Amino acid sequence: MEASIMDGTTMGCGAVSGVSTVVNAISLARLVMDKTPHIYLAFQGAEAFARDQGVETVDPSHFITEENIDRLRQAKQANRVQIDYTQPMEGQPPKDDNSRTGTVGCVAVDASRNLASATSTGGMVNKMAGRIGDTPVIGAGTYANALCAVSATGKGEAIIRHTVARDVAALMEHQGLTLRDAAEHVVAGVPRGNFGLVAVSVSGEISMPHNTTGMFRACATEGGYSEVGIWPDDGGET
Amino acid sequence: MARWAIAIHGGAGVDPNLPEHRQEEAKRVLARCLQLGVDLLRAGTPALDVVEAVVRELESDPCFNSGRGSALSRSGSVEMEASIMDGRGRRCGAVSGVSTVKNPVSLARRVMEKSPHSYLAFDGAEEFAREQGLEVVDNSYFITEENVGMLKLAKEANSILFDYRIPLTGADTCSALAAASEKNHGAGNGMVMNGLPISIYAPETVGCAVVDSTGACAAATSTGGLMNKMNGRIGDSPLIGSGTYACKACAVSCTGEGEAIIRSTLARDVAAVMEYKGLPLQEAVDYCVNERLDEGFAGLIAVSGTGEVAYGFNCTGMFRGCATEDGFMEVGIWE
Numbered sequence: 001m002e003a004s005i006m007d008g009t010t011m012g013c014g015a016v017s018g019v020s021t022v023v024n025a026i027s028l029a030r031l032v033m034d035k036t037p038h039i040y041l042a043f044q045g046a047e048a049f050a051r052d053q054g055v056e057t058v059d060p061s062h063f064i065t066e067e068n069i070d071r072l073r074q075a076k077q078a079n080r081v082q083i084d085y086t087q088p089m090e091g092q093p094p095k096d097d098n099s100r101t102g103t104v105g106c107v108a109v110d111a112s113r114n115l116a117s118a119t120s121t122g123g124m125v126n127k128m129a130g131r132i133g134d135t136p137v138i139g140a141g142t143y144a145n146a147l148c149a150v151s152a153t154g155k156g157e158a159i160i161r162h163t164v165a166r167d168v169a170a171l172m173e174h175q176g177l178t179l180r181d182a183a184e185h186v187v188a189g190v191p192r193g194n195f196g197l198v199a200v201s202v203s204g205e206i207s208m209p210h211n212t213t214g215m216f217r218a219c220a221t222e223g224g225y226s227e228v229g230i231w232p233d234d235g236g237e238t
Numbered sequence: 239m240a241r242w243a244i245a246i247h248g249g250a251g252v253d254p255n256l257p258e259h260r261q262e263e264a265k266r267v268l269a270r271c272l273q274l275g276v277d278l279l280r281a282g283t284p285a286l287d288v289v290e291a292v293v294r295e296l297e298s299d300p301c302f303n304s305g306r307g308s309a310l311s312r313s314g315s316v317e318m319e320a321s322i323m324d325g326r327g328r329r330c331g332a333v334s335g336v337s338t339v340k341n342p343v344s345l346a347r348r349v350m351e352k353s354p355h356s357y358l359a360f361d362g363a364e365e366f367a368r369e370q371g372l373e374v375v376d377n378s379y380f381i382t383e384e385n386v387g388m389l390k391l392a393k394e395a396n397s398i399l400f401d402y403r404i405p406l407t408g409a410d411t412c413s414a415l416a417a418a419s420e421k422n423h424g425a426g427n428g429m430v431m432n433g434l435p436i437s438i439y440a441p442e443t444v445g446c447a448v449v450d451s452t453g454a455c456a457a458a459t460s461t462g463g464l465m466n467k468m469n470g471r472i473g474d475s476p477l478i479g480s481g482t483y484a485c486k487a488c489a490v491s492c493t494g495e496g497e498a499i500i501r502s503t504l505a506r507d508v509a510a511v512m513e514y515k516g517l518p519l520q521e522a523v524d525y526c527v528n529e530r531l532d533e534g535f536a537g538l539i540a541v542s543g544t545g546e547v548a549y550g551f552n553c554t555g556m557f558r559g560c561a562t563e564d565g566f567m568e569v570g571i572w573e
Contacts (some may be wrong), residue, residue, distance in 0.1 A: 043469010130362015
């Protein structure tokens with residue numbers, strides 16, 4: 001599992017990868033940020049740190065579900081990595097094979113206008129051992145500064161190369177785009193089926209664009225607006 | 239027809255009192271690696287091949303903190319990381335936690351080209367290296383005596399060393415070293431980088447940014463990381479957008495305080511400022527170095543798709559070299 005967190009006020013960040021026994025990877029990422037001189041710890045080093053910090057750990061089997069065992073078997077049979085774009089597929093792949101991504105994330109702006117972002121994932125089904133995706137990479141899956149907070153989800157390799165989370169902020173900063181325009185611009189700039197993101201701005205706007213079949217999402221504002229959705233046309237406009 | 243250009247670095251943040259012979263040695267290695275790149279570019283080699291070849295050369299020399307000569311982790315072992323990015327299509331590859339692969343930058347390239355992923359680490363990366371038949375050696379190959387000594391000092395100082403490079407002998411405690419340094423070099427410089435006085439610190443992540451004669455850009459960065467780092471610590475070097483970035487407009491490789499480079503997504507920022515604000519290369523570099531780093535110390539090298547080179551740093555010195563097609567060629571350390 002891997003995760004990252006970023007504080008838009010201090011620009012502090014924390015990230016972990018290759019975590020297999022820690023119940024809450026995101027909390028471990030926060031501890032890296034708060035309790036070490038580093039930003040990012042991985043694999044055995046991250047696990048050792050978790051034990052040092054006394055965080056809750058369980059047997060790796062705790063995280064494994066029947067459903068996922070089945071998914072893995074299917075993926076291996078089809079000889080593909082789910083949400084994969086380079087492997088030759090055997091048989092007929094689903095038309096829009098960009099479902100079943102389970103990365104989770106959250107972005108928020110508080111009453112003092114502080115922004116923060118956090119993202120966490122188990123990665124792709126049937127990924128190579130040691131594969132790191134966009135989720136723990138600051139600037140790719142997670143980013144927050146004084147203008148906005150962003151968390152991305154989808155094809156990790158695409159999110160990395162497009163530095164998605166950072167780009168939303170960069171467009172706002174350097175071209176003065178609004179949150180929505182910046183977020184939509186970043187998502188529109190790649191072929192369909194690549195990724196989506198959630199973002200909030202310092203002034204309380206929300207944007208949740210995606211160019212995938214759907215994106216599990218929800219949002220709420222102090223003004224009382226809230227929305228939960230999956231498909232592109234779910235929910236209203238903010 | 240585009241003009242080629244190349245920039246290389248061997249680390250930012252240099253002790254102003256670094257002895258002459260160490261400066262000369264570093265410049266010799268830089269010059270040699272720069273010449274290698276120049277020769278390849280003159281022969282029409284693509285940017286991606288050039289950055290890989292030059293970084294391989296820098297990794298093989300124990301002078302800098304990458305490959306052989308890498309800084310040691312807390313446990314005394316070497317854990318290396320690297321990334322490479324091809325400006326055409328912004329393909330990228332990265333590795334972390336590499337402990338037996340002779341040239342981490344080549345493994346990063348294999349990840350980009352031969353795996354469905356962009357980033358592999360630790361056991362997974364090592365396994366992949368073997369599958370790919372890359373040259374592997376014992377971890378001890380990367381460890382130099384000097385670094386073993388430096389690790390000891392760093393532990394005594396109980397802080398993280400960017401890298402080492404104190405040419406003092408017979409001093410086996412940090413305070414003796416500092417005192418000797420004071421004695422040899424007069425008044426100490428008050429600068430501190432990553433918790434250590436500059437007189438016992440010299441970071442030497444290596445990197446290369448190239449634009450070839452077709453206008454294609456590429457960049458690569460490689461390092462052993464911080465001396466006495468926690469095992470499993472990942473810095474900026476393998477993170478696309480932080481330590482390395484390449485697109486149509488430019489290629490960038492960074493060095494310095496990894497944590498500062500990450501939080502400012504430094505390499506991507508240079509490109510973003512060019513792309514979104516329309517700044518030319520040198521201005522983009524200056525803007526990022528001056529405005530983005532806050533209290534962090536770092537430096538970077540960059541080339542543009544139109545054949546320019548630029549570099550910048552906000553600390554005392556950066557080992558670097560640059561060359562352009564019109565014959566310009568220089569190696570330097572200081573401002």
